Amino acid sequence: MTNSETQAIRDDLAFLRGLVQRSDDFLKSLGRTYFCGGVCYLGQTLLGLAQSFGWIPTTNGAIDLVIGLAPTTVFIIALIVVLPWGRKTPKPGQLDRAIGAFFGAIGLSNFALIAVIGAVALHEKSLTIWLIYPCAVFIFQGAAWLTMFALRRRAWIGLVAATWFVCALGMGWGIGNLTQFGIFASIGLLFGMTLPGAWLMTRKSA
Secondary structure (H helix, E strand, O other): OOHHHHHHHHHHHHHHHHHHOOOHHHHHHHHHHHHHHHHHHHHHHHHHHHHHOOOOOOOOHHHHHHHHHHHHHHHHHHHHHHHHHHOOOOOOOHHHHHHHHHHHHHHHHHHHHHHHHHHHHHHHOOHHHHOHHHHHHHHHHHHHHHHHHHHHOOHHHHHHHHHHHHHHHHHHHOOOOHHHHHHHHHHHHHHHHHHHHHHHHHOOOO
């Protein structure tokens, strides 16, 4: 066997090691981000449900503004605090980088969704059209977890992906019923985001 062939085998082995190498810190960072987002937006959907049940006034514009903007504001502040924790941690393996890149791409795609669906909803002055946006976000999140399941082959990850898809369908079918919409959204954020985030924060492998 020539030196070049030996080196090629070593390079292949190094690539495979990098592919399967896992970073505990990467998983915990993903978990912290997911947990923060889950808590913020679950709070938003629960407040919306309280409004649909008549527990919170729906005619007060200030309350609506707080419910609409406060969760995102709090989440952004939480990210500013959470994200720096992972800056000095070891670099993740190639598999973790691929998963992280996909989740990041999904997150950035949300801005395009807001621009497209929001513009149409504003033009048509239609809440129904706007409510398609969170349904699409849930589908995108399901796709991200389905990709993670394909790479990790863990049953609980597949269950999280299924939760996102099922809740997206429930929200879509309940667009005309804000109570049903809010219930499915809350279930998705609890079992698809908050609890998986908390789980990843404490796990050493996914």
